[in-house]
Amino acid sequence: MKKNEDLYKNELAKVVQLEKENIFLYWKGRVALYALLKAIGVGENDEVIIPAFTCVVVPNAIKYLGAKPIYVDIDPNTYNIDVRLLENHISSKTKVIVCQNTFGLSSNLEQIVELAVSHNIFTIEDCTHGFGGVYSEKPNGTFCDAAFYSTQWNKPFSTGIGGFAISHHKKIKDNLITVNVDLLKPSVVNNISLSILYFIREHIMIHQFYWTMLKAYRWLSRHNLVQGSSSGKELTSTTMPANYFKGISKVQIRKGVLNIRSLSNTMLIRKKNAKLYTDYLKKENKLHVSPELFDNHSFLVYPLRVKDKDKIFRLAELRKIPLGDWFCSPIHPVVTCFEQWDLDTGKYPLAQEISSQIINLPTNLSSIEPILSFLEEIKENIVSHSSSIE
Ligand SMILES: Cc1ncc(COP(=O)(O)O)c(C=O)c1O
Numbered sequence: 001m002k003k004n005e006d007l008y009k010n011e012l013a014k015v016v017q018l019e020k021e022n023i024f025l026y027w028k029g030r031v032a033l034y035a036l037l038k039a040i041g042v043g044e045n046d047e048v049i050i051p052a053f054t055c056v057v058v059p060n061a062i063k064y065l066g067a068k069p070i071y072v073d074i075d076p077n078t079y080n081i082d083v084r085l086l087e088n089h090i091s092s093k094t095k096v097i098v099c100q101n102t103f104g105l106s107s108n109l110e111q112i113v114e115l116a117v118s119h120n121i122f123t124i125e126d127c128t129h130g131f132g133g134v135y136s137e138k139p140n141g142t143f144c145d146a147a148f149y150s151t152q153w154n155k156p157f158s159t160g161i162g163g164f165a166i167s168h169h170k171k172i173k174d175n176l177i178t179v180n181v182d183l184l185k186p187s188v189v190n191n192i193s194l195s196i197l198y199f200i201r202e203h204i205m206i207h208q209f210y211w212t213m214l215k216a217y218r219w220l221s222r223h224n225l226v227q228g229s230s231s232g233k234e235l236t237s238t239t240m241p242a243n244y245f246k247g248i249s250k251v252q253i254r255k256g257v258l259n260i261r262s263l264s265n266t267m268l269i270r271k272k273n274a275k276l277y278t279d280y281l282k283k284e285n286k287l288h289v290s291p292e293l294f295d296n297h298s299f300l301v302y303p304l305r306v307k308d309k310d311k312i313f314r315l316a317e318l319r320k321i322p323l324g325d326w327f328c329s330p331i332h333p334v335v336t337c338f339e340q341w342d343l344d345t346g347k348y349p350l351a352q353e354i355s356s357q358i359i360n361l362p363t364n365l366s367s368i369e370p371i372l373s374f375l376e377e378i379k380e381n382i383v384s385h386s387s388s389i390e
Contacts, residue, residue, distance in 0.1 A: 004250070004253045004254060004257060005025065005248075005253055006020065007257050008025070008253045008256045008257050008260075009023045009025070011256070011257060011260045012164060012166075012256075012260070015131065015132055015139060015260075015263065016131075016139045016140075016141055016142055016166055017138075017139050017142065018142065018166060018168060021173075022166050022167060022168055022173065023164055023165075023166055024164060024165045024166070024167075024176050024180060025162075025163075025164045025247065025248040025253070026162070026163045026164060026165065026183075026246070026247060026248055027161065027162065027163070027186060027246035027247060027248060027249070027252075028057075028150070028152065028161050028162065028163045028229075028246075029057075029128045029148055029149060029150030029151075029152065029155075029162075029163030029164075030055075030057035030058070030060065030061050030163070031163060031244065031245060031246060032148035032149070032163045032164055032165035033057075033058065033061045033098075033124070033126070033148045033165075034061040034064060034065070034244070034245065035165060035176060035179050035180065035245075036124055036146050036148060036165050036167070036172065036176070037061060037062065037065055037067070037096065037124075038065060038175075038179045039146075039167075039172050039173075039175035039176040039178075039179050040095060040096060040122050040124075040145075040146075040172060040175070041095070041175075042062070042065050042067045042095050042096060043065055043066055043067060044065075044066035044067070045066070045067070045068070045093060046065075046066075046067040046068070046093055046094075046095040047067065047068050047069075047070045047091060047093040047094045047095065048062045048067055048068070048069055048070065048094075048095060048096045048097075048098060049069075049070045049071075049072060049081070049086070049089055049090070049094060049096070049097040049098065050062070050069050050070070050071060050072070050081075050098045050100070050126075051071070051072060051074050051079075051080055051081045051098070051100045051102070051351070052071035052072060052073050052074060052330040052343070052345075052347075052348035052351035053074045053079060053100075053102065053327055053330055053348075053351040053354065053355065054100060054126070054327065054330070054331060054332070055128075055326075055327065055331070055332050056230075056234065056235060056331040056332060056333070056334045056341065057230060057234060058098065058126065058331075059238075059331055059341045059342070059343070060234055060238060060240075060341075063238040063341070063342075064238070064239075064240040064244070067095070068093075068342055069341065069342055069343075070089050070091075070094070071330065071342075071343055071347070071348060071351075072085050072086055072089050073085055073347070073348040073349065073350050073351055074102075074348075074350055074351050074354065075107075075108075075350075076350055076354060077290060077293055078102070078105055078107035078108065078293060079100075079102035079103060079105060079303065079354070080099060080100050080101070080102055080105070080107045080108060081097075081099065081100070081108075081112065082350070083108045083111045083112060083115075086112065086115060087115060090115075090119050090121065094119065094121050095121065095122065096121060096122045096123070096124055097112060097115075097116050097121055097122075097123050097124075098123075098124050098125075098126050099112050099123060099124075099125050099126065099143075099144060100125075100126040101125060101126060101127045101128075101129055101130030101133070101135075101140055101141075102129060102303075103129050103299065103300050103301050103302070103303050103326070103360070104129045104130045104133050104140075104156075104270075104297055104298035104299050104300040104301075105130075105289065105293075105297055105299075106130060106133060106134075106135035106140050106143075106297075107135075107293065109125070109135060109136070109143040109144070110136065110143075113143060113144060122145045122146070122172075123143075123144035123145050123146075124144055124145065124146050124147060124148065125140070125141050125143060125144040125146075125147035125148075126147075126148065127140050127141035127147045127148065127149050128148065128149055128150035128152075128155065128163070129150075129155070129156075129298075129300040129301075130149075130156070130298050130300070131149045131151075131155070131156040131157070131263075131298070132156045132157075132263050132264070132267050132298050133267070133296060133297060133298025134296040134298075135296070140298065141166055142166070142168070145167060145169045145172060146165060146166065146167035146169060146172050147165065147166050147167075148163060148164070148165045148166075149163055149164050149165075149166075150162070150163045151163060151164070151252070151256060151259075152229055153201070153229070154300075154301075154324070155300065156263060156266070156267075156298065156300060157256075157259045157260050157262065157263045157266070158255070158259055159248075159252040159253075159255040159256045159259065160194050160197055160198055160201070160251075160252065160255060161194070161229060161252070162248060162252045162255075162256065164248075180247070182245060183245055183246060183247035184243055184245060184246045184247065185246075185247060186246055186247065186248070186249035186250075190246075190249055191249050191250060191251050194249065194251050194252065195251050198251070198255065210320065210322040211316075211317045211320070211322075230333075235333065235334055236337075237340065238340050238341060266364055267298060269363070269364060269365075269366065270298065270299045270300070270363040270364055271297065271298075271299060273299070273302070273362075273363045273364075273365065273368045274289070274297065274299035274302050274363050276368060276372065277302045277304075277361055277363075277368070277371075277372075277375075278291065280372055280375060281304075281375075281382070284379060284382070285384055285385050286379075286382045286383065286384050286385060287304075287305050287382070287383045287384065287385055288385070289302065289303065299363045300363070301324050301326070301360035301361060301362060301363055302360065302361040302362075302363050303358055303359075303360060303361075304358070304359050304360070304361055304375075304382065305354065305357040305358055305359075305382070305383040306357055306358075306359055306378065306381045306382055306383065307357070307381050307382075307383060308381055309356065309357060309358075309359060311381065312359060312378055312381060313325070313359070315374075315377075315378065316374065319370075319374055319377075321370065321371060321374045322362050323359050323360060323361065323362075324359065324360030324361075324362070325359065325360070326358070326360055327355050327358065328355055329345075329355050330343060330345055330348055330351045330352065330355060331343060332355070357383060361375075
């Protein structure tokens, strides 16, 4: 295990240009966030600022520590915190600001970090979508005090489920070592069920069955019948599930060492496809990702805004087009009982509107011709450039 673990850390270290001693491996990305918050000393009554357009596991990690998530509405161009609103949300209780690299789009980190430093607040980059990309000539995730990444199924490279944290900050690193002493060891059952999932994914989950398999996987994981991304409890309550704080398993490490090799090639494909989407949308005067806003995007997916999301998903399923649904609400995939997560959705109009419109186009396909034809078919439904919300 140790030899493979070192190998894996070395591979990750090369991408983020840090020593392998700055890298910490976990069962999932959310566990890495929880560990980082704990290492920073976040606890009862502290506040952690996050974008109001994220995955529910992010506020969960904060709530598990007794702290409070403070949401900030997003900038419609970057899908990250709107920097202009940030200062108003800082209080004497703020311990951390989480900047989110949504869909692989790093943004405004200089301003966020500068503001955080001036208030003596730590910054963590949620880089779960952005491993392998670059921002202001630095590898994604290295701009803040710390960052966490995900290697779950649809991430830049996959270990099925999985995640890691990085930090170059001495105090955070030292504390992480202490915090990690409590990590649970994945069980034999965990290892076996992950191996079965790898087999299913590699041999059965072919393009044609995308929608059927996606629905089946989500249903099974919600009912805790497979090693899913999120258990039912994580989506319905803010109580920490048993066995949450878990380290990485042998099978994940082995997968990581293998799959990280394809990262640079996948990144080239993602960027090429993203450019094709942008060119098409620009030509049609539709809303698109603005290339000038981002230094060197790592398009995990391509965000597209449509007027009737349900209709587009139904049509995509019929045409066997693999679309993603990040994020269907300000704390995806939760759509009710927001107050449990201290979220008053009425206060975040842009996040609300965007989550009702957004779909994700795949960027990792060798050919996106079928997707471009699909876009042509749904053209009238795509939000146009002039109707963009500011
Ligand atoms: C923005 C964001 N943060 C955190 C996570 C959590 O990552 P993981 O599933 O590895 O725990 C996700 C998962 O997709 C995410 O989209």
